[in-house]
Amino acid sequence: MLRVLTLSSLFPDETRPNFGVFVERQTLGLAALPDTEVRVVVPIGLPPFPLSRSPHYAALSRLPVREIWKGLAMRRPRFLNLPATGGRFHPAMLERALVPVLTAIRRDFTFNVIDASFFFPDGVAAVALGRRFDVPVSIKARGADIHHWGHAPATAAGVLAAGRAADGLLAVSSAMRDDMIAIGMSADRIRVHHTGVDQTRFAPDDQARQRIGISGPLVVSVGALIPRKGHDLVIEAVARIPDVSLQIAGEGPGRARLQAQIDGLGVSDRVRLLGSVAHHELPSLLAAADVMALASASEGLANAWVESLASGTPVVIPDAGGAREVVDRAEAGRIVERSVDGIAAGILEMLAAAPNRQAVRAAARRFTWERNALTLRQHLASLVG
Known part of the structure; x- marks a missing residue:
C-alpha cells in the first residue's frame, strides 16, 4: 500500500475556489488509484497582528483546521508568515508548524512518502x-517556485539545497526541467510530469457562443491580473484589431490599472475584465472563443493552455516555459514575440486560419488526469521501493 502525505500550500478552499485547482485535481486522481491512500496538508501562512486582521487573512484564519474536502482527509495548519523578509524564514516557520501536525497524523496514518506539490516553501x-x-520526499516544480524563489537572493540557496537533497523531483514541463538543471539540480533525478485536463468538461461546444451572447470574433485570456501574465499587452493588441472582443478571466492587484488602460484606449465596449471565473464555468468561455491569448513572461506549463486546446480553441502565447510542448502543430496556435505587435499578428493569423476545432483538440489529447495520476503514483512508489 502506498501511503502518501501530500503537502501543498497551493490548494483551493471555500474562500479561494480557483486557487491551485490543478493540485487538487492531481491529488484526487492519485487518491482514486488502487492500493493508494492519501492525506493532505495545506498550510496557511498568516502574518502577525495587526496584518492578520485584514479581510483577506481574516477569511483564511476562519477556515477549518481539519475537514473532509471532496473526499480527501485534510488539515489546514497555520504557520507564521513574516512580511518584508523576502521569504527567508518561510520554510523554517513552516517546518516548525508541521512537526506536531505530522506527528499526530502518523499515529493512525503511517505515510511512507511526502509529496510536496510546490517547491517553495513546501518543498524546502x-x-x-x-x-x-x-520517509522519502518528492518535490514538484511548477513555475514561479523556480523562476522567482529559485533566483531570489533570500531563498535561492534553500531551493537549490532542497532540490539536491530530495529523493525525487518532478517538473511540469521539459522546459521547467531545463530551468532546474540550470540552477544546479541534477538532471538524472528530474522527471517531467505533465499536467492534465478534464477532456469531458473541456471540449468543443457549438452552443457556447450563444450561451454567453457573443456574435463576432472573441479572444479570451485566463490568468491572475498580475504583471507577469501580460494582460496589458493583449489588451493593446486587441485594441488594434477592429471588431474583435476580448474577455479576461482572472482577478488580482492589477485590476484598476488594466481597467484604466481599457478606458484610455476607448475599448470598454469590447474589452471586459470578468473578474474571478469559477473553474466549472471556464469550459463554456474557452469553447466560445476563437483564440486564447496569454502573454506570460514566464510559465511552467499553464493549465489554461491545455484547457483551451481541449476546448478546440487555439492559443497565441510567447515562447515561455513549456509553450513548445503544447503548441506542437499549426492547428494548436502560434508562439509569438512577447510584444503588442507579436500578439496582434498571432491573433490575426489564427482568426484567418480558423482551424478545425477537433484538430485543435487533438493537440491536448495526451494531457489527461488519468495519465497524470498513474505517472505520479509510479514515481512516488519508486522512491518508497
Whole structure:
C-alpha cells in the first residue's frame, strides 16, 4: 500500500475556489488509484497582528483546521508568515508548524512518502520533515517556485539545497526541467510530469457562443491580473484589431490599472475584465472563443493552455516555459514575440486560419488526469521501493 502525505500550500478552499485547482485535481486522481491512500496538508501562512486582521487573512484564519474536502482527509495548519523578509524564514516557520501536525497524523496514518506539490516553501520544509520522519520526499516544480524563489537572493540557496537533497523531483514541463538543471539540480533525478485536463468538461461546444451572447470574433485570456501574465499587452493588441472582443478571466492587484488602460484606449465596449471565473464555468468561455491569448513572461506549463486546446480553441502565447510542448502543430496556435505587435499578428493569423476545432483538440489529447495520476503514483512508489 502506498501511503502518501501530500503537502501543498497551493490548494483551493471555500474562500479561494480557483486557487491551485490543478493540485487538487492531481491529488484526487492519485487518491482514486488502487492500493493508494492519501492525506493532505495545506498550510496557511498568516502574518502577525495587526496584518492578520485584514479581510483577506481574516477569511483564511476562519477556515477549518481539519475537514473532509471532496473526499480527501485534510488539515489546514497555520504557520507564521513574516512580511518584508523576502521569504527567508518561510520554510523554517513552516517546518516548525508541521512537526506536531505530522506527528499526530502518523499515529493512525503511517505515510511512507511526502509529496510536496510546490517547491517553495513546501518543498524546502518537506526535505527537513522527510529526514525527521525517515520517509522519502518528492518535490514538484511548477513555475514561479523556480523562476522567482529559485533566483531570489533570500531563498535561492534553500531551493537549490532542497532540490539536491530530495529523493525525487518532478517538473511540469521539459522546459521547467531545463530551468532546474540550470540552477544546479541534477538532471538524472528530474522527471517531467505533465499536467492534465478534464477532456469531458473541456471540449468543443457549438452552443457556447450563444450561451454567453457573443456574435463576432472573441479572444479570451485566463490568468491572475498580475504583471507577469501580460494582460496589458493583449489588451493593446486587441485594441488594434477592429471588431474583435476580448474577455479576461482572472482577478488580482492589477485590476484598476488594466481597467484604466481599457478606458484610455476607448475599448470598454469590447474589452471586459470578468473578474474571478469559477473553474466549472471556464469550459463554456474557452469553447466560445476563437483564440486564447496569454502573454506570460514566464510559465511552467499553464493549465489554461491545455484547457483551451481541449476546448478546440487555439492559443497565441510567447515562447515561455513549456509553450513548445503544447503548441506542437499549426492547428494548436502560434508562439509569438512577447510584444503588442507579436500578439496582434498571432491573433490575426489564427482568426484567418480558423482551424478545425477537433484538430485543435487533438493537440491536448495526451494531457489527461488519468495519465497524470498513474505517472505520479509510479514515481512516488519508486522512491518508497
